[in-house]
Amino acid sequence: MLRLLVAPFALLLVAGPAHAFCRLTTEMPTPGDNCAASGIGLTWRHACISFSMIERARSRPSFEDVRDVADISFGTWMGVDCETGPIALELRQTVELGECVEPEYNPRGPNANTIIFIDDWSDRDLPSDAFGLTLVWHNPDDGEIYDADMQINETLGDLTLCRGACPSGAVDMQNVITHEAGHFLGLGHSSEREATMSARASVGEISKRDLHEDDRAGLCSIYGDNAAPTCDGPDYVPDNGFSAECWAGVEPDDANGGWCSAAAVGGADRPLPASALALFGLAWVLRNRRRRRVGRNRAA
Secondary structure, three states: OEEEOOOOOOOOOOOOOOOOOOEOEOOOOOOOOOOOOOOOEOEOOOOEEEEEEOOOOOOOOOHHHHHHHHHHHHHHHHOOEEOOEEOOOEEEEEOOOOOOOOOOOOOOOOEOOEEEEEOOHHHOOOOOOEEEEEEEEEOOOOOEEEEEEEEEEOOOOEEEOOOOOOOOOEEEHHHHHHHHHHHHOOEOOEOOOOOOOEOEEOOOOOHHHOOOHHHHHHHHHHHOOOOOOOOOHHHHOOOOOEOOOOOOOOOOOHHHOOOOEEEEOOOOOOOOOHHHOOOEOOOOOOOOOOOOOOEEEEEO
């Protein structure tokens, strides 16, 4: 989750001697901290990942431009080079739009990783000063990410696509989505003020469009040793298959299955053109997966 800068911010836990990045883990940070001191780091084990946009209620900027900016924001992270070569992930936006305006994960059926624009932010149990919040559904035993849903706040300013400097009172959509994409991929907040994954931001900021070295080091710490994937159409199918619609089931509580989620907290050197992440159709065969325990981590 990326929060509006409203007060001085305490230093976060440092992940190593040379870097300040933080990974999301199977444990939530303690109150007052922005990086969990324990738990297993979250990671996508499936390297071919898709995400689906949910259409905004607002007509400006055009939704096609919004879709392009989402591609650019994720492409910024996909353009990272590690010591072993390019980052070992591939990400595509689906042609088909999502229809479910609530973040959710169905452990027994098809899913979609979504980007949702929220007009009634204040009516939900969401941090009032957050530009966005990402829910990361994962295995609490080993940290494998199953699903991620990004919520974007429409109410902290005029959410737009800034061309150069932002107009007064405007919030740059690319700035917000690039930060939230870091959570989507398993990163928490960095204590490096200039990093895309810093928790602090202000209205009109555009600096988080471009990754800091700390952001690249954080991503490489998760995926840098993985082999480069070979992704074909069916490989991008979300967990248990794809569905644009909401799941009609009821989540069990901790006593009846131990499901959990983690929230992530709210860059890149070379934003890729929208064409670099071609829109991908969803004519996929559904794949059955075993029933599993699920965690949910929530980050702004």
